[in-house]
Amino acid sequence: MLRLFKLDGGFIREIKVDKSQLNHQLQEAQWIDICEAEEDEYSLLEKMLHTDLPEFDDVEEIESSARCFVDQAGIHVHSLFMYQEENRYSTVSVAFILQSERLITIRDEKLADFRLFRLRARRGQVKCEHVADLLVTLLEQKVENHADYLEDIHHKLEDVGHSVLEEEESELEEAISDLAKLEDRNGKIRLCLMDTQRGISFLLRHLRSYQDSHETLREVMRDIEGLMSHTAFLFDKINFLMSSTQGFINIKQNQIIKIFSIAAVVFLPPTLVASIYGMNFKHMPELEWLLGYPWALGLMVLAGVAPYLFFKHKGWL
Numbered sequence: 630m631l632r633l634f635k636l637d638g639g640f641i642r643e644i645k646v647d648k649s650q651l652n653h654q655l656q657e658a659q660w661i662d663i664c665e666a667e668e669d670e671y672s673l674l675e676k677m678l679h680t681d682l683p684e685f686d687d688v689e690e691i692e693s694s695a696r697c698f699v700d701q702a703g704i705h706v707h708s709l710f711m712y713q714e715e716n717r718y719s720t721v722s723v724a725f726i727l728q729s730e731r732l733i734t735i736r737d738e739k740l741a742d743f744r745l746f747r748l749r750a751r752r753g754q755v756k757c758e759h760v761a762d763l764l765v766t767l768l769e770q771k772v773e774n775h776a777d778y779l780e781d782i783h784h785k786l787e788d789v790g791h792s793v794l795e796e797e798e799s800e801l802e803e804a805i806s807d808l809a810k811l812e813d814r815n816g817k818i819r820l821c822l823m824d825t826q827r828g829i830s831f832l833l834r835h836l837r838s839y840q841d842s843h844e845t846l847r848e849v850m851r852d853i854e855g856l857m858s859h860t861a862f863l864f865d866k867i868n869f870l871m872s873s874t875q876g877f878i879n880i881k882q883n884q885i886i887k888i889f890s891i892a893a894v895v896f897l898p899p900t901l902v903a904s905i906y907g908m909n910f911k912h913m914p915e916l917e918w919l920l921g922y923p924w925a926l927g928l929m930v931l932a933g934v935a936p937y938l939f940f941k942h943k944g945w946l
Contacts, residue, residue: 630665631674633658634750641750641757659760662743663735696722696824697831703728704835706764709824710740710771711778711817718814720821725764732760734767742771758841765832765842768825769849772856778818779859782811786866793874801878805871812867819860826853891940898932 633644636659644654655661655674663674696707704727709720724735736743746767749755757763789807792799829846836842906915906925915921 630663632662632664632747634660634662636757636759636763639756639758640753641755641763643747643750659730660732660763661734663733664739664743665737697828699835702726703733704832706828706831708768708771708828709821710736710738710742711775711821712738712740718817720817725767727761727764730760732763742767742774745774746770759839761836761839761842762845765836765845765849768829769845772822772825772849772852775818775822776852776856778814779856779863782815782818782863785811786863786870790866790870793870793877801874801881804874805878808867808871808874812864812871815860815863815867819857822853822856822860826850826857829853891937894940895933895936898936899929902929902932 631646633646633654634641635644635657636642641660644658646654661674698705704725706725706727707722708725710723711718711720713719721736721738721740723740724733726733726735734743746755749770755766757766785807789804789811793801793804829850833843833846833850836846902925906913915924918924
């Protein structure tokens with residue numbers, strides 16, 4: 630799928646794609662967004678733009694030299710973005726190719742960051758003076774969205790913490806599952822921020838001629854440093870709640886084992902009495918007693934009640 634945009638009066642405007650005029654529109658477009666493109670679309674774009682577009686496998690490379698570089702096609706920055714699929718958060722790399730008069734983005738997933746950016750562009754809320762400014766604005770919005778993700782994690786941790794630490798009948802196993810998901814999400818956010826930090830450092834060296842964009846990138850870098858500290862704080866909070874939850878589970882398990890242990894001790898003396906009077910010896914004086922049976926039952930009750938009262942007196946129950 631192709632989406633085309635152009636700068637108009639300092640704002641980004643979307644161009645409605647018409648296949649009959651695609652060649653002209655591609656030359657006019659200053660931002661070409663390629664999402665889940667087919668092979669024939671790739672070939673057509675490379676032919677019209679006289680540019681070798683990277684394959685998706687190349688975009689996913691993690692080496693620094695493969696993610697940020699300059700060649701004859703322009704300035705390349707491959708940046709990690711988060712997306713949600715079936716209640717699970719994953720990361721995907723987006724390739725940015727910055728040319729003198731054009732920005733090309735290549736991605737293999739539909740991302741909320743781009744959808745929000747298009748919505749803002751349609752409302753005339755995205756102001757860009759040049760294509761480099763467009764790239765910087767995209768990265769700036771990405772960081773803002775990741776800040777919202779972290780805020781959401783913080784709120785969910787508050788809910789889990791209240792459930793674990795203050796509610797007596799909380800579902801501790803469910804809390805552990807929630808904490809594991811939040812830890813995974815926080816880790817992916819931190820990974821995306823680190824990758825963005827690396828990309829911005831690269832752009833700071835290659836966009837010195839764009840003073841406004843250069844200053845914006847420095848501000849975004851400072852925001853990332855603050856968010857990185859916040860992810861570290863969230864990791865500590867998640868680990869604390871995970872340890873607390875496991876501790877409460879261990880306490881509950883110990884209480885159950887304690888009950889079984891005390892029950893075993895309480896019923897051991899009555900079992901001993903019953904075993905003695907269950908013997909089949911010929912000469913047992915109690916066999917001839919008129920009250921022998923009530924005597925045995927009373928002795929068993931007494932043998933069970935006595936340990937219980939002793940444990941109660943010691944405060945073990």
